Amino acid sequence: MSNQENEFAELKIGDKTYQLPVKTATIGHKVVDVSKLYALSGYCTFDPGFMSTASCTSKISYIDGDNGILRYRGYDIKDLAENIDFLECSYLLLNSELPNKAQYEEFAKKIARHSMVNEQLRHIFGAFRHSGHPMAILIGAIGCLAAFYHDGLNIRDKDQREIAAINIIAKIPTIAAMAYKYSIGEPFVYPKTNLSFTANFLNMMFSVPSEEYVPDPVVVDALDKIFILHADHEQNVSTSTVRIVGSSGADPFACISAGIASLWGPSHGGANEAVINMLREIKSPENIPHYINRAKDKNDTFRLMGFGHRVYKNYDPRAAVLKVTCKNVLERLNQKDNPLLLIATELERIALQDEYFITRKLYPNVDFYSGIIYQAIGIPSQMFTVLFAMARAVGWISQWKEMLEDEEQKLYRPRQLYKGYAMRPFKR
Template sequence: MDPQSTPDAKRSSLPSTGAGNDFPVLVPTNGPEMLDIADLHKNTGVCTLDIGLMNTGICKSSITYVNGDEGILRYRGYSIDELVDNSDYLDVAWLLLNGDLPTPGQKAEFQHNITYHSMVNEQMVFFLRGFRRDAHPMAVMCGMTGALSAFYHDGLDIFNADDRKIVAHRLIAKMPTIAAMAYKYSIGQPMVYPRNDLDYVSNFMQMLFAVPCEPFKLNPAGVRAFNAVLIVQADHEQNASTFTVRSVGSSRANPYACIAAGIASLWGPLHGGANEGVLQTLNEIGSIENIPAVIKRAKDKNDPYRLMGFGHRVYKTYDPRAKVLRRYCYEVLEAYGKKDDPLLKMALELERIALNDDFFIERKLYPNVDFYSGLILKTIGIPLSMFTAQFAVARTAGWIAHWNEMITDPAVKIVRPRQLYVGSDFRPFVPPAERTEHKPLIG
């Protein structure tokens, strides 16, 4: 059933807000029913306050379903584990964009289009060189993605389906190239051009790791594991960065600006930056001998210390993305001969404790997707500074799918939340000579 065409099956009364306040109850395909409160203020004179929007739907969507209590993640109805085990990233990108998995013919055409859009305008190299060498790759990606509209003027009629398709192809194709350019620039190596004979994931890896002075060899287990990471990161319903893309897009900003805004949101340590935090935590622990002390701190409710990589805000059971990545993590550790790496041995010991300790089990603090993706990325050689950048590459397909869904939804309005004003009431203007000292809010 398409939730966008679902009729209002019920009506519900909110007795605390006065008479005549029946509101439609919207029934989704999966998940909780929702009250349609679009006319709440008009009918009752009151608004709602929902800090963090944890109980407020901001759109109707048919792209991704998440059930945190049961540990379910589905793209267009397909479970994440089946997609990871049977698809590559471009299969999933097509699925998110178009609603179903591609036929062989559709896949071949899509792969061709993505492959031949993967280069960026050569003038963007000069733009890149305007950044400092030590700039964070995410800062570079924000700037360069937003600047794509300055280099690609065609395809910007957002109400034209063909233009939206061109933009979708360009962004999915060019994001790995931009990410790799940012990385190579930061370490002083020559930029590596994309190769049309490689698949999407392999091409991304060769742009990151190849150098002109020797042939580049791909490790098949590394490609499979990296493909798995990109698929599980491709979308996750209305997270902060996806909401940012929708919010900016609601103003009808160009799609490159919308995706650049999504990258900025993803950069935050409470969002995409969390996978960096896992490796930073392991580095801070230092050695297996220090783990008992760290576990003790994590269990102390009076200690603000938090063990990164365990538990999830949405999932109250084992994160389904972590469950599928765990298998690929062990495979890639074996293939790269890294099981004896001190840092990775320490991570595996933490995993063992978390899966067997009553404290973690009772609180459902299972290893999450950031834990396993961090281990996979480190094993295949992706540096810590690029963790969130590769996440942005993966999430681009989801962002574009949501942006396209929003643009084509006739019910969409520009985002304009309310606020609960708690500042000063009216105050008469005070002349400068009569003003008293006060503590500045921001210095």
């Protein structure tokens, strides 16, 4: 029901009717506010997976899955990926506006200045197995940062929240590169303040003390685009995890570590690694029709990884950007004959022409193209989700800051539908 002043929904339970306020978004779906329903009626709503629940108010990113739209602070993702670099994108997510030249230079200097980590952190890596997954190491190392940078941190202070955000954006690439170097037995490489954010990360990943490494500008541009495209994505599971942990007042490094743990799942951030594993399973372009048929068989457990998306029911706008970027990288690195990339290219061609995939809108998504680009660059598949975490950390810390500044935000405490024993007598 509605009138000129307000709009509300009516919920009838027994002989009582409750009026629930309807909140209107700037763009997108309206929301029925049930926050006071339990206090008024004693009833809760039931929504497994929170698929119909808005857990917060946010101004950071917006998705229209039906129309293939993703926007950061109102800007279309394609415009951002093609016109700015990752640090400009980071500034935008943190501060709501794109930086001017002076603001960008100051922000970049802060990131570069804080990219070093405490030297004692080096010793923590020795506690991990060299064969350990880099995501496991990243979770532990980022969580450990709280032991180095927690003293005096007052998350209620705006300036200190800003310092925490800078530290997280700056140090995660360094720790990510350290995790990789540790896994292959090479010495850690210190960050260089004269390189861009992305070029610096590539240098820490691939350079060795015995010889000079010059990042390829095409590769830098491709990786920069991937980072921008992965920076934020509304209230996905890892972002919600960061907000849930942060709602308790936890240290921001602990919140980000929790987000990384959530991201690691193959249904979330691990999908691009799963793409490469799938291509390895297929082994040859000649085997693709067999696997296409398996994917169509509802009784077969095989799934085509990197196709379709839970939110996007149209072409993933991020994939549209990376498809062009992928072509440029493969040409630049002479990777057209790479066996896995040949399989991926043929798989994409067949799927885009197959009526089964077209009618179900199972288009290649961002994970499909990012995995191919990573493979071409020489980044091992175990590092794929680590790079995702590097990029998404910007969105996480922006969401964390927004949550702390939101007067409506409360400690997360979902209810449950209890189906266990009502009461049992105690017996031995």
